[in-house]
Amino acid sequence: MSEARVTTSETARAVQFAESFGRENLELREVPAPQAGPGQIRVRVAAAGLNPMDWYMTSDAATAARFGLSLPVGFGTDYAGVVDQLGDGVTGFALGDRVFGGAMSRAVADYVLIDTTGTIAAGGQAHHTPDGVDDRTAAVLTIAGSTAAAALAVVDPGPGDTVLIGGAAGGVGVFAVQLARLAGARVIGAGSASSAEALRALGAEPVVYGDGVVDRVRALAPDGITAAIDLYATDTALAARELGVPDGRITTIAAQLHGITPANGANAAPGAIEEIARLAAEGRLRVPIAASFPVEQFRAAVELQAGRHVHGKVVVEL
Template sequence: MKEPVATGRAVQFESFGGPAALRLREVPVPQAGAGQIRVRVTAAGLNPMDWFMTSDAETAARFGLSLPCGFGTDFAGVVDQVGDGVRAFAVGDRVFGGVLSRAVADYVVVEETGTIAVGGEAHRTPDGVGDRTAATLAIAGCTAAAALAVVKPGAGDTVLIGGAGGGVGVFAVQLARLAGARVIGTGSATSAGALRALGAEPVTYGDGLVDRVRALAPEGVDAAVDLHGTDTVHAARELGVPDERITTIAAQVDGITPANGANAAPGAIDEIAGLVAAGRLRVPIAAGFPVEQIRAAVELQAGRHVHGKVVIDLGER
């Protein structure tokens, strides 16, 4: 008589679309092969890219995704199986990282030497960093680091960050401040307190943005990061910021170098995790949801008005 196949929960799409298309399924527990580790996931962080790249079949195909498809990229948990040849990790190690559109599941298999886009990647979670926080670091942290690497903020600079209260903005504001820059962050009127708590000077987005920034920084703005679209790019140009010190993450603008988390400097995410562990960078968790409420979590995150990160909890069943 065959032993029953072990199963675990995984959020999946049977057809691409919005939150209503998400399903929580029981699936066979994956096994770690040579050069791989298996992680028992305890928390998964949500990002705008998660629902954007699974919104329709054409977009999903651009990211190499096909049905049935998992959901979510950022994860944190504990290594519970190690494949042949793995040297960097052992069973019981706390880890965090990214696996493209597979993270919201009880178990994920990760390549020891992979990337987020190909095979997944894992990093050791520093002591003092909880799994819910670690599960927010990979995508947003790498994207913020890559964006700042383009504009190179430094002591004495004034940096305008558009969409500063969002998931990437949480990191970009604090990293720019740690580099010695003054930060002016755009957001809604209700985000002002959250932006001040991060170290930014808040300014509301929309019509009149240039005049409001000039009033805050009459001596000018030196660099700009647009984390939402193109409004901050156009404002920065009107404020005299040179194109080489402007970047975007969610839009393409002629003459502007876009930033991509995949191009973050080697070690950037471990450095960010170290800053969190040292208490020099904090990650506000806006909301946490049990995996059974994945649709509600995605709807909240996709609304783009969350001040901080949204996390899915996948603790013990």
């Protein structure tokens, strides 16, 4: 494993799977610095945010193949940084522009190439970082923010709604709670007992998940709940059904139930992530950073995020 810092413009650091998948096989490697081709920008990455999808889709060769990934391949999707190279034909971006976005399984690296007309899964995606949003914050917006926006679009909360959100203290949950509150809804956030204070800080009323959650929600909301977002599995969705919520106002992101429309960040409405960035810049949306690690400590960052008990987002700084 190489942990040498960049010494010339010809080499760069990248966290990669070189010979086999599984997060225990990640390495910090010295690689040739990528060069922007036609229609591409090169971003000097300042920070990369971690998400459950990062280690899930690279957990083994078969799963990686389902996402179109093969060795050698990088790690991480969310990034933020500065445009430092422009390919021929690029419009809308200039050298020195601060940008953020997603580049599937390539983000934890000194440089990332982005196709300016691409998608997160194919070529990458870049958005201008608004003033008032630092790189660590920008680096955690794309995947979690897009997923939360897509989930809210399914259940469409508003004034008069009481929304139950399962996994509310996680990376997507911190966005979903606040977006639902900004839409005027009351939010009950299901999580561990240790997440109660964090959920209250986001504007949610906490309830402990697990056995007896239906009774606990009934006690907290005797007039009932009207919508539900399950950000972990299906327990919250099934509890919502038991509480009388119609399937059309329930969604999941990590599992599927017959009759319930799942949400996918790739289907977020155009402009959704720019709106989330604007809300963050205005201070109307808080983005809790649970922990930040230098890239040399990437393994600790990955293990912390993979534990799924962190309240907020985990960042790797480059």
